[in-house]
Amino acid sequence: MAQYRCNLGGELFRFDSLGEVMAKATPGRSGDALAGLIAGSDVERVAAQMVLADLPLKDFLSQALVPYETDEVTRLIMDSHDTAAFAPVSHMTVGQFRDWLLSDKATAPVLKSLAPGLTPEMVAAVSKLMRNRDLIAVARKIDVVTGFRSTLGLPGRIGSRLQPNHPADDLKGIVASTLDGLSYAVGDAVIGINPATDNIPTAMSLLSMLDELIARYEIPTQSCVLTHVTNSIEIMNRGAPLDLVFQSVAGTQAANDGFGVTLSMLKEAHEAALSLNRGTVGNNVMYFETGQGSALSAEAHHGIDQQTLEVRAYAVCRAFDPLIVNTVVGFIGPEYLYDGKEIIRAGLEDVFCGKLLGLPMGCDVCYTNHAEADQNDMDVLMTLLADARAHFLIAVPGADDIMLNYQSLSFHDLAYLRNSFGLKAAPEFETWLEGMGLINDHGHLIDSGQGAQRLLEAAS
């Protein structure tokens, strides 16, 4: 067994495995403590970070943290690694890689061509050596552009998912929330519903309603009902108007088993959705959700820390050219991310790691009522994520999701990011908003309410 050692302040620290170094180098969070993987002291954490900083990036290609033989996510990572793309950084240690990422040598085009050469474990490792500002500074440099009926990820813009959930899937109620969101210029990334009743007939009626609404207003956006991938396959077979295939994914095969999903299912769904040709400006047809702690929650973590496993989930996502990937950062509860500080750190890590791997990474900036967090923490995280150029953020009416019983951002918060920082919606969507009289040429909401009135009249 490999031995990693660090003599720090007269004390010798030993780590028995690469997984242990990774876990103990991770900034503290409740989920790693729950799993018994967290550093025993702050000094031990720094010792692990020092060991990690001196490890060659190449080591991650020869040492699998989760066994290759028994885990299809590991096989996907190893088998799809692009050696040529990796070459520019192949001689570096993790610490040198951090320095290089922060340097002016790591430009947007350089980072884009590097992405296929990076494995999730390398990216997770370097993130553990980075402060929040480092994560933002590098994430901000990375361009990821995707498209379906709108083009997402362009400089100076931030997308949004309009989430109009209703506890009884009531169509009128969902329309009401959708129109409310559109009036706040929200919804260019997707209008996406979490169904309260997760079955095929419900999903089909919701999809038909959204399809009709998008067609009537000629909105350059896409819809999604967040139902299981096998339901989406069946829905496509039955000919319902499905734009995007949704699936929650995790970083180990065992955790994905818990979600009832395999890579071959995702491949089948991806191909089916591509064949529908429903996009106009692009053909990214997948929507994935992830979140730190899902593998531990499914008792499928293999002794690996939750942040590293989260980044492994991104390897699953990137195999299917998604339109959007969303880390549901504070949803899973305080036993995984205890408070605002941990949630903010995790949100920044996830967006940095996802973008570095080339993903259209967004975030559900959110928390539950038993977490030590409130809307002030969400204000901080959304502002930082806008700075980090997150692909999109999620918003619900008044920050209160009445179906899933947690708090996300409000439609107002997207308006804040547009007004205060000049960030715009997707260009196609922006043109539509202007045409509807909802925003002015600065992208700000128009106070008169006439645009909103027009939306309402067309609905009735």
Next chain:
Amino acid sequence: MSDIAKDPWAKLRAATPARIGLGRSGAGLPTSDNLDFQFAHARARDAVHSALDVAALEQQLAGHEVIHVTSAAPDRASYLRRPDLGRRLGAGEAAKLPTQPCDLMFVIADGLSSAAVQTHAAAVIAAALAKLAGLAIGPVVIATQARVAIGDEIGQAIRARLTVLLVGERPGLTVADSLGAYLTYGPEPGIKDSARNCLSNIHAKGGMSYDLAAEKIAWLTRAALRMELTGTGLKEEADPAEIPDASDATQALNTPQT
């Protein structure tokens, strides 16, 4: 009209309990809506963090044999961070539980909302017992800093054939005192959640009424004792009127709440 941009859709509010049509102050929430939200969140947090008034609950349960035990979680902060501790009895607590073989027993766990337990638990037990004549009923055990699985250790110690555990559910902004009920046949530590039957959303704000909850508990109890099981095997025969549980509809991620 003030600076607040008027929202023309306020009338659509009737279609959904969502916070639509709030209007805005610039890009911000109007002061009154912001304060409404703060109030709802404060109430939900208080429900999570307030300690259960055990003495008051015991008074509500007057006439029953009541035993109070604590979990292995020493305080609320540990309870929230360490779900495993909330699922086990604290050191020495098992000694408070006398062997008393019975058909069923009620366990009251504070869970994530002491308010739910304080408000609804005694009433649900009274309503259920009225429909459970002829069965041998064990003592009522109140467990604090407790999650659902603590009932397994308790039921095993008492030797109850079935536990009916009432627990405070994770508070939402609209309802902070929602009660859940978990029925577990043959309770013993290590039992899987799929081997339980669950009712949820028992509360007074449009949730399941005490009478309906009692009816379902009684139906499930008699069916469980007859079939000698709970969980997925029993659920398939459950009353089709069973109300779907919004708080459990977390298809985004599997959030453990118990």
